[in-house]
Amino acid sequence: MDHEIDRRTFVGWGAATGALALAGCFGEGGDENGGERNDSDGEGNETDENRDETVDVAPPFPEIEDKPDAVYVPTHRESMRALEPIVAGDYRLAPMLSYPHPFWLVTGDGEDDVQHVTPDQMRGVHMMFTLWDAETGVVLPVDSGNVVRLSRDGERVGSPQSMWPMLSQEMGFHFGDNVPLEEDGTYTVEVELPPLSARTTGDLAGRFAERETATFEFDYDQDFRETVSDVDYFDEGRWGERGALEPMAHDHVPYSRLPEVDAFPGTFLVGTDESGEIREGRPESTAELPRSGDAAFLATVLESDYRLTGGDGRSLLVSPRTPYNRVPLPNMSLDATIERDGESVTAEPVSLEQTIDGEYGLHYGASLEDVDLRAGDTVTLTIRSLPQVARHQGYDTAFLEMPPIELRVPEDSDDAE
Template sequence: MYRRTFLATSALGATALAGCGSIESRSIDVPTVVSERPAGSYVPGHIEGMARVGSVTAGPYELVVTYSYPHRFWMVTGTDTERVPLEEADSTHLMATVRDRETGLVVPEVGLSMAITREGSLASQETIYAMLSQTMGLHHGANFSGLEDGREYDLAVTVGTPTVRLTGAFRDRFTDPVTETLSYSFDERAMAELRLDRLNRAGERGALEPMGGAVAGARAPEQATVSGRTATTRAGDVRYLVALRDESPPGIDSGPYLAVIPHTRYNRIRLSRMGLSARFTTGGGPIETQLTRTFDPELGYHYGTALSADPAGESISLLAETPPQVARHEGYETAFFDLPTASVQL
């Protein structure tokens, strides 16, 4: 179902690539994986467009559901990756982005599932995975099969509660799982009109620009907007925004608070589900502490800890012990592994 035909007939189609590549004027299958992939973020072999199914309010959440062509993607377990191939029966790739209604921040580390029914009968169901995409941002997604062209379906989305530490007003906001249902019309003609462009820069180091609105609420803030003593550093394709504040967020032990926001080198998309620790020296000697994955109304998703002493003037080393445990779209499946230690001084 994912075979598509393209014809580059207009300057508009070429301009839409913004210098990233070119459309091939012939019938093609989804392009093969780039043969020589660098050990890091790279330009994939193609761009796939997406379109909106709809959005709905569900308790404290805003859910936005989109669709695209079926995707191959890579699951990550520890430091191992496993490619999930395209199957001939795949109908579409459905994605859901979960945001907090009040702040607009993408809510991290929630269990999410989708069930597609028609006239009360189950047509397709998946537990969908947290995913990272250069163009589609941080979302949950999976390929779904068994859908019939031209049929109307009910799409039920269930969102669990966050599994990270919650601080401030978030402590009492995300207390119960919620389920909401959207109407979904599976239309192969509409899907065939989605953008699917081959790129002549495939395999180059870098990343594609996100589609409009895809990374809203998922970007790391600019350093100048974060309070406290701040600094930035980089390790491979990960950038770290580091802040040392006099006080911890509400709900955490009092004292100086170290907050670290890892994000992608390109496009500043926050990186979740990492194992991250910090090492530094104070007057009491060397300290190494695990940073806790935390969701805060002001800092957003970050890794943080309360400190017993202020490491003012000392070098802080950041150690990525576990790479982001999120599935990857093409171009990110080789990135964020084997990261070197990064250092910063506040």
């Protein structure tokens, strides 16, 4: 019976983690589940060479104390197996596999809305895929409702599922989840990709309108487990330091890195520096951009002749990104309020729409056609809902408390063009 397999796996996992003496490795969520699993200890004494082997190679998940409310260096660099990218209509998809590991879900905007997820069981994989546009190489960081179905020897395995949209320092934006696998063997994965739900502009406009399916296979076996669990931990002194790992270098797989500041046109709205003074001049890098919740916000006003403006007037482009690797922060809800001499210039806040452009990637945009924006005006960006995207270690405490950002239209903006 399947039930028996489950129980043995739980027991095996408990035993192995005990042997590795990983204090606190399960976090809050794991304690709860771990309790239930231990209930079956008394009757589940079967030993099984293969299962023990599996759990023995699972790396530990040490917890970091005193994590900053910011992007920080995780305990280790992930090890993973990258599979060949696949063509599916306008989409390109690169699957990657690692061992099951913890991550954090973000659902909503409150304290209760971050959930630490620990693997159901160590037998299985952490399955990921990066999705991008073949023509421009732009990574497509919005979840339109992907559906993943697994099978082995023609038999379906598990329930269908949607993969979580996720951020990791090495992988950038990707889709992923822990997927339990009971048996070794060759698995076939079918990924159904619905039409892209976000607004698209530039070379992406009018594309990704068809439902596409990508299929790939992988072998789950001891060789795989040993390969992906060969993990080097950083010196403990570095854990939790502010900073981020370099993106992983994969041939043929783009990383979701947004263009640097100097690639963006228009008049940049300026923020204040640490002492509260208005920063002079145009920021030269992402590091100089104003931040909220450690996310860097690029905000620029595009003139009416620029292709992204669409309408007759000017437009506002906001490009929030991770502070080191410039990964776009999707699934936010953003408003802009514009004030002059303490009075609001618009009747309602200006609501920005999530957009993916062939050149500037994911950003949030709004027309300023009806807004008479002038030098010296204050533009306040309000983050109505924070990035609804799951996080790997190192991003789990950032982009959660996101206060409004006050920006200024620079004095020399009228002749900046």
